[in-house]
Amino acid sequence: MSSYIEKIRSDKAALWCDSAPLLTSLDIELTERCNNNCVHCYINLPAENIAARERELTTDKIKNILDEAASLGCLHVKFTGGEPLLRKDFEDIYLFTRKLGIKVLLFTNAVLITPYMADLFSEIPPLQQIEVTLYGLKKETYESVTNVNGSFEAAQQGIQLLLEKKVPFVVKGSTLLQNREEFDAFEAWATNIPDMNRPPAYTMFYHLRSNKDEEKNRAIRKLRLPPENVLNILTRRSPEYIKEMKSFFEKFTQPPGDHLFSCSAAKAKGSVDSYGFFKPCLMLRAPDTLYDLKKGSLKEALTDFFPKVQQLKAENSDYLKRCARCFLKGICEQCPAISWLENSTLDTPVDYFCDVAHTQARHLGLLREDEMSWNIPDWETRIKRFCSG
């Protein structure tokens, strides 16, 4: 007898035959505060920062936002921060979200995972693997990144609790000077986690502080690896890297022209910051692209405001000469969000990321040493040759 019930994987598109919902997924930064104090972080404020805590969205306001998101069709919510578990009302918000029939993706450092929280995730599963960021397998390494004594044991204990309660999770790393000797050990250790069916993802491109804290930004810039080292890390598993690049270039190669947003920002998704501003995507914080949810709804932002943001065009002549004509745009980290973090404009090429993209393209044989990506009339032929090679 055939089944009346069909299983669907919500990550497979085509859930909706006729019309897609206005909002399919939403990120919420529950707080910018964090119990760790990682030097490379673009957002963290001290856990005890009272001014930040008082500005944060109230529980009720977050519930209103979630309610509206569900009514617009949202099926996925990502809770990120800062450290989302720092909020005393996390459990309340989490259960509220799940009872709306929304899957939850939680980004956490696992330090605050208590036996109680692990039980909660085991009984009411988030329906998405929790993503835990880990900065090292040794106390000295880990705490030289987090700058908090005791954070290593606490994170390890949190991970242990998730394992014991069989809560699905994956771990992610960061490529920092402190832990560069540990990648192999980290990856070997990660294979013991039941849901790790591929090597951990790494953060490699450190973004500047959204609050433009110059002192911290200087420190972040210093952490950035030279492009050759980035390439060495990317090509540690060379065949996989080449395969990934081929399938990427097959789909996403095209100079973007003067349209600033060639990405998925604001397309049935968005991101709410800790203070109630609705952003087209998680990283984009340029004031002119934010929608104040104290003055309007998600729906108004999605139907009236974001479409105008999506239409924005580049004006900077350097951008028009370079990025607008660049066939590497798809692999380059430069985008309106990153441009704003680096230069306070939406349309400035970011030299560090430009160098990284060029280094990759030269390694892949798409550019010669003396060539620049915006001066390549035969880029389509080169891509075709690369993809079929």
Add this chain to the structure above:
Amino acid sequence: MKSDAVYAPSDDIVARNIEGELIIVPLAAGVGDMEDELFTLNETGRAIWDELDGKKTITEIVQNLSVEYDGEEGEIEADVIGIAAELLKRRMIVAVT
């Protein structure tokens, strides 16, 4: 399954209507085989699901659907019992006493 049994959606799931599609989202652990699974019902299942409201008995549901849809009452009854059994096994509905 008794013909006077009454069933309602269980608290272990959340049933959502998104753009006209019924999406059943597990709430409690163990409803899906995999932790990230969602469910939907085929057309027959959907019509029956809408009747499983915690008030109507299986017999009443069969009668209602026989008025609404063409088809032998026996076939409709088999569908109603089939889907109710499957939903019950998956903890998506519960018996109301």
